[in-house]
Amino acid sequence: MAIADPLYLSEAGVSRAGWRMEAPMSHSAAVDERSPRIPVTSPWQATLSGLCASLVGIGLARFAYTPLLPAIIDAHWFAASAATYLGAANLVGYLAGALLARPLTQRVSTTLVLRAMMLVATAAFFACAFPLSFLWFFAWRIASGISGGALMVLAAPVVLPHVPHARRGLASGLIFAGVGLGIAASGTLVPLLLRQGLEQTWLGLGLLALILTAIAWTGWPRHPAAVPPAPHAARGTHPTRQLQALYAEYGLNAVGLVPHMIFLVDFVARGLGQGLDAGAQYWVLFGLGAIVGPIVTGHLADRTGYGSALRLAYLIQAAAVALPMLGLGSSGLIVSSVIVGAFTPGIVPLVLGRVQELLAHHPAAQKGAWSAATTSFAVLQATAAYGMSFLFTATGGDYRLLFILGASALILALAVDLTISVMRGSRE
Known part of the structure; x- marks a missing residue:
């Protein structure tokens, strides 16, 4: 049977490593197994x-x-x-x-x-x-x-x-x-x-x-x-309410990241009086976490599904953002810097995967939904950056308030996700 799509993944087209991809064959080529296959860009490339x-x-x-x-x-x-x-x-x-x-x-x-x-x-x-x-x-x-x-x-x-x-x-x-x-x-x-x-x-x-x-x-x-149906996806109508909730959660997650992204170095250098060199060291830890974060969260999602991974991510982030205001010393700051650094890019593959999971049976809508999610993140991140900068100046440099706001935004994101899940479960 001929395949209409110009490129598709078949069991024969993916190697055991899962990272080799081949072009489809026409009907005549499928009959003659000796016909050469034309390689296309591999997944790893x-x-x-x-x-x-x-x-x-x-x-x-x-x-x-x-x-x-x-x-x-x-x-x-x-x-x-x-x-x-x-x-x-x-x-x-x-x-x-x-x-x-x-x-x-x-x-x-x-x-x-x-x-x-x-x-x-x-x-x-x-x-x-x-x-x-x-x-x-x-x-x-x-x-x-x-x-x-x-x-x-x-x-x-x-x-x-x-x-x-x-x-x-x-x-x-x-x-x-x-x-x-x-x-x-x-x-x-x-x-x-x-x-x-x-x-x-x-x-x-x-x-x-x-x-x-x-x-x-x-x-x-x-x-x-061609995109095969995702195993975690729920069949049914277009999940508009779940997508709207996801956009809100992603935007709230952006708010939760702002205190560390903008104020971490200044908090260590001036708020704790440790100087710029110490602040820079914590920023390096933030960066090291950011390197491995997306890989870890992506691997987690492959095992648990994106919905479960997202809820766990909101909870862990809320705790990590709140750590600096608890006065736990350098150990608490190290943990906080690495974890929030990991989720700064690590949240992105989780949300993208969740979009594709929700729209597994609506592939044409996936790019538009991801664009909307990215826009929500960008708007709330910029708004939070300016808003927290204003509050920081107005309160005479109250770092604690910033971390409270960040953690609260992440708790709210978790609450939105759980609420939508409960509502969806009650309807089913």
């Missing part, structure tokens, strides 16, 4: 491309700016207030990129958009080496944010349908490990580059992004893949 995309577009383009901010101010490139706005520009661009990604793919191929966005992020690094004016710098920071938002929405959904279902959680984790690698680089590689100078640091990051873009260039899948 596509996964590597996804990892490079998240590393360039988010890991480096967003998080590398954190250690560069003091250097930009010290070098008198921009005043402190202006430099802060430049940091926020990336978040604004990220939201725009998340919104524009799908409309762009309706005009040109997704692969072309992915390649273009990685090139834009790379160009932004080189452009920022030359602070010609505030508007110049601001525009390129916006552009880097747009590329990050688009890559977040498009990369993983393009790759994962080509991966055997039993390995999708792990593959998703590997893709978003790029975010963690970028966070780790912000605490290790960037300080080393800064010894050569600020301009050289931007150029070095641009060169690294260019290399990663070249690695990813030919790894993107050339054709769409």
Whole structure:
């Protein structure tokens, strides 16, 4: 029987390792087993491309700016207030990129958009080496944010349908490990580059992004893949209420991450009086957690299902975010930094997998739902960042309030998930 879809996964097309993929055969080729099969992009190549995309577009383009901010101010490139706005520009661009990604793919191929966005992020690094004016710098920071938002929405959904279902959680984790690698680089590689100078640091990051873009260039899948039904998915009508709840949960999770993402170093350095060096050490721990987090959460989801893994993630995060205000000393801070760092990118494959799980029988709606989830995350993250910054200033530097708000948001996310589960169970 001929297969209509240009690319599909069959038992013969996936090796025992689960990471080899072959093109389908026509009817005549199926009859003649001697006919050659045409290889297409393998799942591991596509996964590597996804990892490079998240590393360039988010890991480096967003998080590398954190250690560069003091250097930009010290070098008198921009005043402190202006430099802060430049940091926020990336978040604004990220939201725009998340919104524009799908409309762009309706005009040109997704692969072309992915390649273009990685090139834009790379160009932004080189452009920022030359602070010609505030508007110049601001525009390129916006552009880097747009590329990050688009890559977040498009990369993983393009790759994962080509991966055997039993390995999708792990593959998703590997893709978003790029975010963690970028966070780790912000605490290790960037300080080393800064010894050569600020301009050289931007150029070095641009060169690294260019290399990663070249690695990813030919790894993107050339054709769409047929997606078999997920074993954890519930059959039935379109799960609108569950999706709306998931969007809210993902946004609340973003709020819960803000205290550590923005205030962790400052809390250790000034709030605890341990200095910037100690604060930087905890940021490195945060980054180390971020490297392994997506892989661990993805593997967990492969074993338990995405719904159960998400509920466990909300609970663990709430406890970890609350730890700094309990005064448990360095041990508590270490645990808190590593765990929250792990879930900063680690929550992403769980939510993406849950979207695909809920819409297993509505594959055409998956990309739109993931775009909506990413937008919810971006909006609430930016809102929480500005809101908590305002509260921090208004309260005279009350770190405890920030951690309370973050933990509360995560508890609320868990409550929303449990409520929807109970309501769904009662109807069934």
